[in-house]
Amino acid sequence: xxxxxxxxxxxxxxxxxxxxxxxxxxxxxxxxxxxxxxxxxxxxxxxxxxxxxxxxxxxxxxxxxxxxxxxxxxxxxxxxxxxxxxxxx
Numbered sequence: 751x752x753x754x755x756x757x758x759x760x761x762x763x764x765x766x767x768x769x770x771x772x773x774x775x776x777x778x779x780x781x782x783x784x785x786x787x788x789x790x791x792x793x794x795x796x797x798x799x800x801x802x803x804x805x806x807x808x809x810x811x812x813x814x815x816x817x818x819x820x821x822x823x824x825x826x827x828x829x830x831x832x833x834x835x836x837x838x839x
Contacts (some may be wrong), residue, residue, distance in 0.1 A: 775815075779805045783812070787819050 775783070782805045786793075793801065793816060796807075802812045 764769075773811055779807060783815055783819070786818065787823075792816070792822060802820075 782801070786801055790797075793812070796810050798812050798816075801807075802809045805812070
């Protein structure tokens with residue numbers, strides 16, 4: 751019974767943690783990310799590290815941007831009815 755109370759208290763505390771602030775990318779960073787996305791939908795770890803370093807971003811920021819951009823691209827393709835193939839790893 752006490753364990754359930756501890757789990758509930760931990761879940762309650764976790765729900766009140768603040769999320770990390772949304773990253774605002776510079777125009778230069780966005781241009782670099784978009785240019786790379788046009789030629790390559792998926793990045794390997796070394797490619798992600800190289801791009802992140804070149805744009806002064808973390809690997810996680812690049813990874814998350816690419817994930818979000820792929821979903822945006824997928825939705826746009828679905829909405830337009832286009833069946834353009836997407837490069838996969």
